[in-house]
Amino acid sequence: MQTIALVGCGNLGSAIIKGLLASGQAPQHIRASRRSLWALQPLSELGVQTFSDNLEAIQGADIIILGLKPYVMPKVLAEIAPKLGPQQILVSLASGLSLESLGQELPEEQPLVRAMPNTAADVSESLSCLAQKNCSLQQQKAVGRIFEAVGEAIWIEEELMEAATILGACGVAYVLRFIRAMVQGGIQLGFDAQTAKKIVTQTTKGAAELLLQGGKHPEEEIDKVTTPRGCTIVGLNEMEHSGFSSALIKGILASFEAIEKK
Ligand SMILES: NC(=O)c1ccc[n+]([C@@H]2O[C@H](COP(=O)([O-])OP(=O)(O)OC[C@H]3O[C@@H](n4cnc5c(N)ncnc54)[C@H](OP(=O)(O)O)[C@@H]3O)[C@@H](O)[C@H]2O)c1
Structure with a gap:
């Protein structure tokens, strides 16, 4: 079994460890570090080895996941770089930091992965996008398994x-804002907030499942709901007149313009 170290084990790091444990990774093969050691107590109680010293945490690890904020990354990379073995795979969760900038302090051949999970990792429903440099197929499979957990x-x-x-990652927030707006509409129609949330969240999940399981284009599923002259198409067209799709696309592009790239 491979040993996995989480350096900078905060929200995402803890969610990944929970997923790893649930997928059968032995806790003694998981190492976690952050400066506030006390905050790792719940993981320690599950058998995970916890450290306040990053260099201790990475000892003997096959895969090292860096869950640090981007501005902390250069300092910790400089700290651990001299102690890294050539086969240890480094995985960065930091947004905006390229493989090239991450590799600046590291040996040219160091296996490196950039990973972009989302906060749904907390309920094992993340979609993680991964990009790599210097990783063999076997190493990619090993890293992929972590995020599949x-x-x-x-x-x-x-x-x-x-x-x-x-x-x-930002997409989680866009969808949640959409859900909130639906709930507000439901409340205006007479539901209490709890019931409206229940209806909207399950409907959102069901709509996503239709696409995930059925594999169709969203518009095909929309066609099934829109009776000619019916209330759904009237509402949908009104939303489009108010710029619904356009607002979403513009927001996505604005976020993209605002992202910091290094
Ligand atoms: N939110 C998202 O949707 C999302 C998605 C993908 C990726 N990301 C990225 O994932 C990373 C982690 O996010 P997060 O929400 O898990 O952040 P977080 O909860 O703040 O975790 C970062 C951890 O790093 C620790 N830390 C700070 N300095 C350290 C040091 N010198 N040595 C060791 N540990 C140190 C902090 O704990 P101490 O203060 O106790 O040291 C903290 O717990 C970020 O780079 C973020 O951009 C986020």
Whole structure:
């Protein structure tokens, strides 16, 4: 069994560890570090080895996941770089940091992965986009398995990593804002907030499942709901007159323009 170290084990790191444990990874093969050691106590109680020293945490790890904020990354990379073995795979979760900039302090051949999961990792429903440098197929499989423990994982070209951040990670916020608006509409129609949320969240999940399981284009499923002259098409067209699709696309492009690239 491979040993996995989570350096900078905060929200995402803890979610990944929970997923790994649930998928059968032995806790003694998981190492986690952050400065506030006390915050790792719940993981320690599950048998995970916890450290406040990053260099101790990476000892003997096959895969090292860096869950640090982007501005902390250069300092910690400089700290661990001299102690890295040539076969240790480094995986960065930091948004906006390219494989090239991550590799600046590292040996040319160091296996490197950039990963972009989303906060749904907490409920094992993330979509993680992965890009790599210097990794063998076997190493890619090993990294892929980690992210499959918290949802689904796909490999993409690195040049699409910022786009993946917008669509996959920021996307959670866009969908939640959509859900909130639906709930507000439901309340105006007479439902209490709890009931409206229940209806909207399950409807959102069901609509996504129709596409995931049926594999059709969204418009095909929309056609099934829109009776000619019916209330659905009237509402949908009104939304479009108010700029619904356009607002979403413009927002996605605005986020993309605002993302910091290094
Ligand atoms: N939110 C998203 O949807 C999303 C999606 C994909 C990727 N990301 C990226 O994933 C990364 C982690 O996000 P997160 O939400 O898990 O952040 P987080 O909860 O703040 O976790 C980062 C952790 O790093 C630790 N840390 C800070 N300095 C350290 C040091 N010198 N040595 C060791 N640990 C240190 C902090 O704990 P201490 O203060 O105790 O050290 C903190 O727990 C970020 O780069 C973020 O951009 C986020």
